[in-house]
Amino acid sequence: MSGTTRSSTPTRRRTKATGTKASVETPPTETPPGENQPSEVERERAQRFYRQMLFIRRFEERAQRAYTQALIGGYCHLNLGEEAAIAGLMDELRPEDYLFTNYREHGYALARGIDPNAVMAELFGRVDGVSKGWGGSMHMFDVSHRLLGGYGIVGGQLPIATGAALALQYKGADEIVMCTMGDGTVAIGAFHESLNLASLWDLPIVFVIINNGLGMGTPVAHSSALPDLYRRGDAYRIESARVDGMNPDIVASATATAVDVARGGRPYLLEVVTERLKGHSVVDPAKYRSGDEAARLKGVDPVRAYAQHLTAIGVHDAESIAQLDAEVLREVDAVAAFAAASEFPDTSTLFDYTYASPVPNDSRRLPGDALYPAAPIVGGAA
Amino acid sequence: MSGTTRSSTPTRRRTKATGTKASVETPPTETPPGENQPSEVERERAQRFYRQMLFIRRFEERAQRAYTQALIGGYCHLNLGEEAAIAGLMDELRPEDYLFTNYREHGYALARGIDPNAVMAELFGRVDGVSKGWGGSMHMFDVSHRLLGGYGIVGGQLPIATGAALALQYKGADEIVMCTMGDGTVAIGAFHESLNLASLWDLPIVFVIINNGLGMGTPVAHSSALPDLYRRGDAYRIESARVDGMNPDIVASATATAVDVARGGRPYLLEVVTERLKGHSVVDPAKYRSGDEAARLKGVDPVRAYAQHLTAIGVHDAESIAQLDAEVLREVDAVAAFAAASEFPDTSTLFDYTYASPVPNDSRRLPGDALYPAAPIVGGAA
Amino acid sequence: MTELTYREALRQTLRSELLRDEDVMLMGEEIGVFEGSYKITAGLLEEFGPRRVRDTPIAEEGFTGAAIGAAMLGLRPVVEIMTINFSLLALDQIVNHAAKIHGMFGGQMSVPMVIRTPGGGGQQLGASHSQNIELYYAFVPGLKVVAPSTPADARALLLAAIKDDDPVLFLENLALYNTKGDVPDDLPAATIGKAKVTRPGRDLTLIGYSRMAVVALEVAEELAESDGLDIEVIDLCSLRPLDRETVVESVKKTHAAVMLEDDWLTYGIGAEVAATISDGAFDYLDAPVRRVAMAEVPLPYSKPLESAALPSRQDVVNAIRATLAAVGHRTSEGTR
Amino acid sequence: MTELTYREALRQTLRSELLRDEDVMLMGEEIGVFEGSYKITAGLLEEFGPRRVRDTPIAEEGFTGAAIGAAMLGLRPVVEIMTINFSLLALDQIVNHAAKIHGMFGGQMSVPMVIRTPGGGGQQLGASHSQNIELYYAFVPGLKVVAPSTPADARALLLAAIKDDDPVLFLENLALYNTKGDVPDDLPAATIGKAKVTRPGRDLTLIGYSRMAVVALEVAEELAESDGLDIEVIDLCSLRPLDRETVVESVKKTHAAVMLEDDWLTYGIGAEVAATISDGAFDYLDAPVRRVAMAEVPLPYSKPLESAALPSRQDVVNAIRATLAAVGHRTSEGTR
Numbered sequence A, B: 001m002s003g004t005t006r007s008s009t010p011t012r013r014r015t016k017a018t019g020t021k022a023s024v025e026t027p028p029t030e031t032p033p034g035e036n037q038p039s040e041v042e043r044e045r046a047q048r049f050y051r052q053m054l055f056i057r058r059f060e061e062r063a064q065r066a067y068t069q070a071l072i073g074g075y076c077h078l079n080l081g082e083e084a085a086i087a088g089l090m091d092e093l094r095p096e097d098y099l100f101t102n103y104r105e106h107g108y109a110l111a112r113g114i115d116p117n118a119v120m121a122e123l124f125g126r127v128d129g130v131s132k133g134w135g136g137s138m139h140m141f142d143v144s145h146r147l148l149g150g151y152g153i154v155g156g157q158l159p160i161a162t163g164a165a166l167a168l169q170y171k172g173a174d175e176i177v178m179c180t181m182g183d184g185t186v187a188i189g190a191f192h193e194s195l196n197l198a199s200l201w202d203l204p205i206v207f208v209i210i211n212n213g214l215g216m217g218t219p220v221a222h223s224s225a226l227p228d229l230y231r232r233g234d235a236y237r238i239e240s241a242r243v244d245g246m247n248p249d250i251v252a253s254a255t256a257t258a259v260d261v262a263r264g265g266r267p268y269l270l271e272v273v274t275e276r277l278k279g280h281s282v283v284d285p286a287k288y289r290s291g292d293e294a295a296r297l298k299g300v301d302p303v304r305a306y307a308q309h310l311t312a313i314g315v316h317d318a319e320s321i322a323q324l325d326a327e328v329l330r331e332v333d334a335v336a337a338f339a340a341a342s343e344f345p346d347t348s349t350l351f352d353y354t355y356a357s358p359v360p361n362d363s364r365r366l367p368g369d370a371l372y373p374a375a376p377i378v379g380g381a382a
Numbered sequence C, D: 001m002t003e004l005t006y007r008e009a010l011r012q013t014l015r016s017e018l019l020r021d022e023d024v025m026l027m028g029e030e031i032g033v034f035e036g037s038y039k040i041t042a043g044l045l046e047e048f049g050p051r052r053v054r055d056t057p058i059a060e061e062g063f064t065g066a067a068i069g070a071a072m073l074g075l076r077p078v079v080e081i082m083t084i085n086f087s088l089l090a091l092d093q094i095v096n097h098a099a100k101i102h103g104m105f106g107g108q109m110s111v112p113m114v115i116r117t118p119g120g121g122g123q124q125l126g127a128s129h130s131q132n133i134e135l136y137y138a139f140v141p142g143l144k145v146v147a148p149s150t151p152a153d154a155r156a157l158l159l160a161a162i163k164d165d166d167p168v169l170f171l172e173n174l175a176l177y178n179t180k181g182d183v184p185d186d187l188p189a190a191t192i193g194k195a196k197v198t199r200p201g202r203d204l205t206l207i208g209y210s211r212m213a214v215v216a217l218e219v220a221e222e223l224a225e226s227d228g229l230d231i232e233v234i235d236l237c238s239l240r241p242l243d244r245e246t247v248v249e250s251v252k253k254t255h256a257a258v259m260l261e262d263d264w265l266t267y268g269i270g271a272e273v274a275a276t277i278s279d280g281a282f283d284y285l286d287a288p289v290r291r292v293a294m295a296e297v298p299l300p301y302s303k304p305l306e307s308a309a310l311p312s313r314q315d316v317v318n319a320i321r322a323t324l325a326a327v328g329h330r331t332s333e334g335t336r
């Protein structure tokens, strides 16, 4: 495990890529989480993290409810259990960095700062959605916040993200790409091809494996011959680390290292070990989980754990936590109300996005439309 | 490097898979190549190796000539430089083991004991060819010698070979699968998916990377972020080794280990470092090779080197070498004559192999055939 | 005779085939512990164990290719690809390998495998999860492609597919899994390559496959009721080989045809059907073959857009009426 | 006006585009040091360096996908896939991603990339290396597919493809690379989605694309010479969008059509063309549209078998004669 765990403070952040490899300019101040007397900056970040985690939690629960109310369709995959991982990862990206994710991305969209109304409206399939209602739960995209999707094909985002990093290198840009994926995704060919290309070409990209232990019902040990997923980096000469994904501070520290390496012009593979608290998607009762496993999960909750931690170090108390929760719940209710009030896209827009550029002879027929209108009879034609 | 180099004698060979992992029953007798006083068994094998290498060399040169005479079409990839690798690899397979290769497989077909007439006839596209003229240079197949192809799509053979190994395991069979590929093939997704499956499922398969340094004009360092290809095995918990592929004895020793592991029920990854003495295919002048590189290649020749070695240890002398060469050349001439005399497949057989089982409404039209014969006029139809 | 869902017919057939033939084995993502994304394999891991019912990692190319190799050595693997959209990742193995191995090597070995996979649309799964790309397989010599529309056909064709010595793409449909129908207890295997006239009629030939064969039958019944129309319905059942004769003979009788499909119109399955009719029944056809298909867009998630893009019952009714009007128009004006 | 080979027209166009626009870059296997499997990119690495002309490992899915991502961020990658057969390995990236990204995300980003790849057959490359599967791309909304048949069109369409904001599959053909033709020095970009009447005529419409558009023209000239026939030839140029109007208008004039294609007949490109004609020119067509296509087999290596399976000039001539005979037959018997 090559990642160092460091606290991430704004002063430590680089403002410019140096072109050198992942050296650390300022020595890391070791502040193991749980230690007392956090600095003001740390308190602020902790509060930000907690609010974000809580918001994701309540948002996802609201989405789950809306799904059962048939306000959301298709597949709907939630980030329940992954809140700490998301908060820590997203905090280390600059706004101008690019993010590619899989289909389990609501929390990422929120943490990138996208308007929650637009995220929920997308789930509801409304025009005000981030993808104008075209994408749904699996396909959120917001060019202004540089969330470049939301991909439903397992592994599909990897080559694309790699290419985005290639474009950044090509342009000599200072931004990096982060590309997240699940543990089950490691088995697919695109993983291999993408990591090899990224390393061969020295691309500024952080590949993140969100290891929540399962791909649908398949445990990592059944999908990967080498269950230490971060060690896959070795096969491509890519620096890598595994990190506890249940605490946002720890994730942020490891992410800082990863981002530094990428900003310096080399790919990085970060495995974030987390939990999927519920089924694969909203409709999955996860019956394949053993009773023991279900019992264990009851004791695991990154949001609750962080609340306890913040209470212990005096950043929060029971009252402020309850207050915050009430506030977030109100916000999420407003968000759901917004989404429900948003219009559905007009069916006249059905053909608007097939092509980006105008094209003659494009087929714009609705089902059943005649290819040719019944011709008037031309008696003497033959 | 985890492979042990041992001499391979028939007594050492297992006659039955034990189900245990790659333990060695009889201790290896260390006989580094080049040492004097070879045993009778070793002398025999050395002669067999040399004859085989020489035969492949002359056969390939003959194929090259036939190609320029337009007797062979399509792409034609030769094993020039890989003779030692082939001889060593093939010698360790039992006749009942299965072999899958890429398109550069003439030598493998010969070394498996397939009638050279049938191999050359295939190149000539004749009915007597191993694949009845349907496959050509890239697609040799002989079910009786358990050469299950000859595949032209880079990496295409890997999942298939993996599945063959799965069938062997399923049936509790004693055979193993060997699957060869080139160094350039390591970059493709199928490599990753196949090795992962083979390891997860404990399949009896030896993956062999014939590292001839180039995929077409691309050096390994430009195709693989980790140029130590055998180390890719680590990413799948697959035991692996790299071995000098210019000496058949060394290759055979390493292959013996690999085959033992597979016979014991685990996959193995063997990298055989060899040379491609000519262009990628017959028509490639390999202009991308530097002058230095071309000069270096002049000094490299596994056939010549093994002749020198055998002369040094008294297995051959200049005269017997010359005699053998003359004999092999005569044989190869006869082979070419056989191929030239063989018939082309009859065009009436064009539809014979689309399906294995009969099927109604199969389309058996030749180009331009009417879908429907012009109907007699049925005046009152409407 | 038992009434079963399409899902249950598939499940029972897989089960009876696993019982019948030791060489039959199942492979795919989540077919075991998870019991199948759409629960087609529910209970089978428990009954037959992991040797016969093999969960795979997410590696469509790898495990589909592995099924090819296993089939070459004598197994009869039945692969589940979770939805047909993901089969694009295995296309090289299916098209360049499974379909070619028998022919390319001079007929030495066959590849007796089945790839089961559902198509569909209308489930708000978005553009990359709602495609009907059976065309990609139907186009390829060396493959057989079947597309049952009823529980009984699902059973009869799956039996045939598993017994077949060639690779068979077995197209299921998300929207059919819960549909019900009678399945005779001793139903024999179907013959691959045959279409079925599922309703005889004289006024117009309505052609469909998979879900659209069901819609065709329903609409025909409705129009018999409402308009007194006598529509002949054909379920193609097999897309490769395509049973041209059954279709052409029908149109020779009815003089008009409408083709229903859930894929995109241009170059879709219906193009061949329309071209075939226009050729084989050239002197009999009284109006152009009309095709009802999906709008040519990446299918949007939002329900109203998705609904607009997918063929509805009303679209089918309209197409039939328009075609009959055109026929009347032409015949009354005496253009033939 | 310069006479160039198809290969050289491509090469010069790539060069001029690399010179014109810094965002244009080339990617693919062996396009640099090796100068391209078919030498289309000869000299370009030397002139533009590895940043602009990027050799890739053998990873079709990876580098094609990478081009998508690069295009999203503003580059205009031109990917070479060595032959169209290998594109099956990249199909998920092309069909599920390149074609969908604009639509699936509500039109926020486009994917201005070109995938150049040759089809072909008749080079004795065997079953998995001799397929014409442009259908797989032509079928997909969100993609554009062009298939030039002459050096001038190769240039005009490549210019258009590179400037286009959507992903374009640019179909080349092994058998065309050495063909020659005049290329105007100031040739403008073509309009994607338009077919061309390359020879006007009144007796029959002969339709082709890529290599078969060349064969069509040659056969038409021969038959003008030998039989005094006046055949109209259409080069589709673009397979998606398909220019139905040009084809239908022609057949309204000629009353007969023959479609030429190098792919398999059933479900091939010609199926849509035939269906379109049969619909759009229903009242004008005097005989079924005949399709001349590849025999439906995995293409064998052996020359006589391969030749038998591929459409020849004679096959085209026969089809034209048969169609004209059918027209005469029908018209003389007064079936219209």
Ligand SMILES: Cc1ncc(C[n+]2csc(CCOP(=O)(O)OP(=O)(O)O)c2C)c(N)n1
Binding pocket: A077, A102, A104, A152, A153, A154, A155, A181, A182, A183, A184, A185, A186, A210, A212, A214, A215, A216, A276, A280, C029, C058, C060, C082, C086, C089
């Ligand atoms: C190519 C492909 N195969 C299969 C699927 C179906 N599928 C969707 S999610 C998933 C599991 C992915 O697991 P993992 O990568 O661990 O991500 P997680 O869901 O845990 O976030 C599968 C098999 C798919 N979408 N794409």
Ligand SMILES: Cc1ncc(C[n+]2csc(CCOP(=O)(O)OP(=O)(O)O)c2C)c(N)n1
Binding pocket: B077, B102, B104, B152, B153, B154, B155, B181, B182, B183, B184, B185, B186, B212, B214, B215, B216, B276, B280, D029, D058, D060, D082, D086, D089
């Ligand atoms: C999927 C695919 N991509 C590209 C090609 C073209 N191609 C044929 S051989 C080859 C190089 C393979 O190199 P390597 O694996 O090292 O094998 P070698 O030729 O050296 O034996 C390439 C790129 C192909 N046949 N299949």
Ligand SMILES: [Mg+2]
Binding pocket: A182, A183, A184, A210, A211, A212, A213, A214, A215, A216
């Ligand atoms: Mg997971």
Ligand SMILES: [Mg+2]
Binding pocket: B182, B183, B184, B210, B211, B212, B213, B214, B215, B216
């Ligand atoms: Mg090589």
